[in-house]
Every structure is written in C-alpha cells, then in structure tokens.
Amino acid sequence: MKVLMMDFEDDAGRLMDLALRAQDHGHQVLYWMKDKHPAGEGLVEKVSEFKPWMDWAELIVFSGNCDGPREYPPAFSECFGKGYPIFGTTPKAAELELDRAKGQEVLKKNGVATLPYTIVSSASKAIEFLVSRGRPYAIKPWGGATDKSATCIPATVEDAIYTIQRMESSGFKGGLMLQEMVEGVEIGISRFFGSSGWSAPIEESFEFKKFLNDDLGGNTGEMGTVIRHVKESKLFSMVLEPLTEYLHYCDFVGDCNVNCIVDSEGVPWPLEFTVRLGWPDFCIRQEVIRGDPVDWMAELLAGRDTLAVSSETAMGIVLAHGDFPHEKDKAEDWTGFPISVSNGMDRHVHWQQVAMGKAPVIVSGRLKSTPSMVSAGQYVAVASGCGPTVISARRAAYAVAEAVKWGSNVMYRTDIGKSLAGELEFLQQFGYAVGMRYDDGSTN
Numbered sequence: 001m002k003v004l005m006m007d008f009e010d011d012a013g014r015l016m017d018l019a020l021r022a023q024d025h026g027h028q029v030l031y032w033m034k035d036k037h038p039a040g041e042g043l044v045e046k047v048s049e050f051k052p053w054m055d056w057a058e059l060i061v062f063s064g065n066c067d068g069p070r071e072y073p074p075a076f077s078e079c080f081g082k083g084y085p086i087f088g089t090t091p092k093a094a095e096l097e098l099d100r101a102k103g104q105e106v107l108k109k110n111g112v113a114t115l116p117y118t119i120v121s122s123a124s125k126a127i128e129f130l131v132s133r134g135r136p137y138a139i140k141p142w143g144g145a146t147d148k149s150a151t152c153i154p155a156t157v158e159d160a161i162y163t164i165q166r167m168e169s170s171g172f173k174g175g176l177m178l179q180e181m182v183e184g185v186e187i188g189i190s191r192f193f194g195s196s197g198w199s200a201p202i203e204e205s206f207e208f209k210k211f212l213n214d215d216l217g218g219n220t221g222e223m224g225t226v227i228r229h230v231k232e233s234k235l236f237s238m239v240l241e242p243l244t245e246y247l248h249y250c251d252f253v254g255d256c257n258v259n260c261i262v263d264s265e266g267v268p269w270p271l272e273f274t275v276r277l278g279w280p281d282f283c284i285r286q287e288v289i290r291g292d293p294v295d296w297m298a299e300l301l302a303g304r305d306t307l308a309v310s311s312e313t314a315m316g317i318v319l320a321h322g323d324f325p326h327e328k329d330k331a332e333d334w335t336g337f338p339i340s341v342s343n344g345m346d347r348h349v350h351w352q353q354v355a356m357g358k359a360p361v362i363v364s365g366r367l368k369s370t371p372s373m374v375s376a377g378q379y380v381a382v383a384s385g386c387g388p389t390v391i392s393a394r395r396a397a398y399a400v401a402e403a404v405k406w407g408s409n410v411m412y413r414t415d416i417g418k419s420l421a422g423e424l425e426f427l428q429q430f431g432y433a434v435g436m437r438y439d440d441g442s443t444n
C-alpha cells in the first residue's frame with residue numbers, strides 16, 4: 001500500500017515509528033514534515049511538498065491537528081471533502097481539542113456531566129476573576145493552543161495569579177480557560193472511530209505528565225503511560241459513546257480520547273479532548289496491536305473494523321536527552337549520537353527523532369566508521385513492554401529502556417505505573433478499569 005505520513009506537529013518525528021513499521025511490512029512510505037528537521041534522514045523517503053502526493057496515496061496519516069490557530073490552516077483544511085483517504089481528525093472534530101470551551105459544550109449538549117469553567121480573553125481578566133473568587137482554578141490556554149504542557153494546576157490562588165503574571169511577562173497573549181478543580185484519580189478513555197462507527201477495542205489509559213518521579217517538575221505532555229484495551233467500559237459508555245452522532249457529523253476517522261478525573265463519589269469529570277493520535281500513547285499501542293500496522297487504518301476508512309489487539313496491559317516510557325522538555329536548542333545540537341539496543345529489544349523501541357548516521361567502531365585494534373541509528377533531536381524514542389499485570393508490563397518496559405543507550409544525558413522517569421497500586425483499587429470500587437490488575441497477588 002502507498003502511505004503518505006503527514007507530520008505537522010511542532011515536535012517532528014511523531015509518525016516515525018509507524019512509518020518504519022509500515023516499511024517493514026512491505027508498504028511504500030513517503031514522509032512529509034511541516035518544518036525542515038533531521039529526523040528520518042536515511043530511514044524513510046522524505047518529501048518537501050505533500051500536495052503532489054495526495055492523489056498517489058492509498059492511505060494518508062495525519063500526526064496531529066495543526067497546533068496554533070483555532071481552525072486548520074487553509075493548506076490542510078482543503079484536503080478534506082475531496083475523497084482523500086485521510087486517517088486523522090477533520091477541522092470540525094479538531095475544534096473539540098483546539099477550542100476547549102467547544103469541547104466542554106459538546107459534551108454537555110450530549111448529556112455528559114462537565115465541570116464549571118470560565119473563558120477569559122486575557123491574562124489581566126484571568127487575574128481579576130481569580131481575585132474575585134479567592135480560590136485556585138485549573139489554568140488552560142484557550143484559543144487554539146494544544147500545548148498541554150502549558151496547563152497549570154495551582155495549589156493556591158496566589159500561585160495561580162503568579163503563574164498568569166509570569167505568562168504575561170513572557171509575552172503570552174490570548175485567552176485562558178479557568179476550570180473548577182476537583183480531587184480524584186485521572187483516567188483516559190479512547191477508541192478509534194471510522195466511517196461506520198467505533199472500532200471494537202476500547203483503550204483505558206493512565207498518563208504520567210510530569211517530568212520527574214513522584215509527579216515533580218513541570219508538565220511535559222507525557223513522560224509515560226499505562227494502557228489496556230477492553231471490550232466493555234463503563235467510562236466509555238458515560239463519556240465517549242454519547243458523542244457517536246456528533247463524530248459522524250464531523251466526518252471523523254481517527255482516535256478520540258477524553259481524559260477524565262473520577263472524584264470521591266465515583267463521578268467521572270471530562271477534562272480535555274485529544275482528537276488525534278496521542279504521543280506516546282500511539283507508540284505504546286503498537287506493543288499490543290496485532291498484524292499489519294496500517295492496513296486496519298485503511299479498513300476503518302472503508303467502514304470495516306479489522307483492528308486486533310491483545311488484552312494485556314502495556315506501558316511506555318519516553319526516552320529523551322539534551323534540553324528536554326524545554327527544547328529551546330536546535331534539533332541539530334542533539335543530533336548524531338549513535339544509539340545501541342541490546343538483548344534483541346529493537347521491536348519494543350519506538351523511534352521518534354532519529355536518523356541514520358555513523359558510529360565509531362574499533363575492529364581488530366583499528367578505528368572504523370559503521371552505519372548506525374543516531375539521535376536527531378531531543379525526543380529520541382519510546383520504550384514499551386506488556387504483560388498480564390501493571391507490574392509485569394513495568395518490568396518489560398524498563399528492561400527495554402535500560403537496553404537503549406547513547407552517549408548523552410539519557411533521561412526517563414523510573415516510576416511510571418507505580419501509583420496505580422492504589423489508584424486501581426479506588427477506581428474499581430466504582431466499576432472503572434475493571435479487569436486491570438496491578439500485580440498477581442504475590443508481588444508488593
């Protein structure tokens with residue numbers, strides 16, 4: 001099959017793992033990036049323009065939903081409605097994520113309970129609102145910004161005000177969503193949607209967003225995630241299933257996710273949408289997807305559900321280096337570090353910002369240069385593993401992470417999944433995450 005990968009994330013390389021796996025299965029892959037980036041050089045055929053290849057492609061995979069403006073730029077918007085086989089969110093569906101208020105409005109109109117929120121047009125308006133209320137609110141950029149690392153959950157109203165003041169002094173302009181906060185346990189619910197409706201597997205997921213262990217440090221988007229696919233889910237029935245007709249109205253084909261927080265009464269409150277492939281979530285899903293990595297996408301576009309997955313728990317860990325997560329340096333500054341993977345773990349490594357380069361090797365006392373996978377940016381790879389329990393998936397994933405080495409400051413969290421020891425018990429008393437086990441009863 002002829003596959004065109006369209007990668008317009010600010011962080012290039014998000015579709016690299018899928019592109020390489022598709023090539024390994026015999027597909028012809030072309031890779032287009034929004035901006036020039038070293039990722040993929042020597043690994044996949046890259047094209048500088050996407051429009052000449054739209055008619056060529058039998059499957060077009062979008063990496064995201066055009067970060068920035070509230071609407072797709074014309075260059076991407078005009079791709080829809082012309083019969084192109086696009087697996088990725090439409091402009092109408094993208095509003096659910098890009099315009100957070102729109103997402104909450106659609107949920108509410110379809111009978112899903114939502115937390116109260118206020119949209120303010122500027123930082124100064126946000127400060128006025130917080131002063132008048134005298135309590136903290138979750139702060140989320142609004143008006144098209146999908147950078148979820150910018151979301152702030154302040155401990156006090158003073159912390160909230162200072163955060164906004166700092167954003168303003170750093171040049172932030174635009175609106176903010178101030179949302180009521182509630183304590184509980186976060187859980188995500190996802191399912192692929194096609195022209196004939198939902199695909200069979202339902203994904204329940206647990207994201208670890210902070211940079212450091214024990215949820216310290218700033219938000220990164222995600223440093224790791226634990227997932228499991230199920231056939232039935234109470235959370236899906238309550239949060240995603242009511243959106244079925246709306247997604248058909250949007251002509252949506254892709255991955256729809258809502259991250260929720262379950263409170264002490266067992267009520268799931270939807271926090272935000274992701275209506276695109278999630279990162280590193282989609283890489284982790286490769287651990288349990290069975291068969292060809294892209295054929296099922298084309299089938300879903302045609303109204304057929306052929307996606308087959310394992311019911312095992314899977315876990316993934318982001319492997320980074322350089323000035324991650326800030327990534328103010330140029331990608332070239334962190335390009336060229338030779339990467340090795342020991343113990344035959346390659347198939348559990350999901351390459352992101354990598355390229356083909358050279359590595360020094362000493363052979364019979366002489367220095368030689370040999371072809372090697374090398375880094376091509378700060379977000380290098382995702383290591384994954386799976387098993388019947390969270391603990392077994394953790395062991396498998398961390399064995400992979402330890403097998404991936406390169407000559408720089410390799411960074412990853414070492415506690416992904418640990419908090420589920422108590423969180424699963426809390427959720428399962430309300431009928432969520434049923435069947436997911438933390439351990440087998442013999443492991444602490």
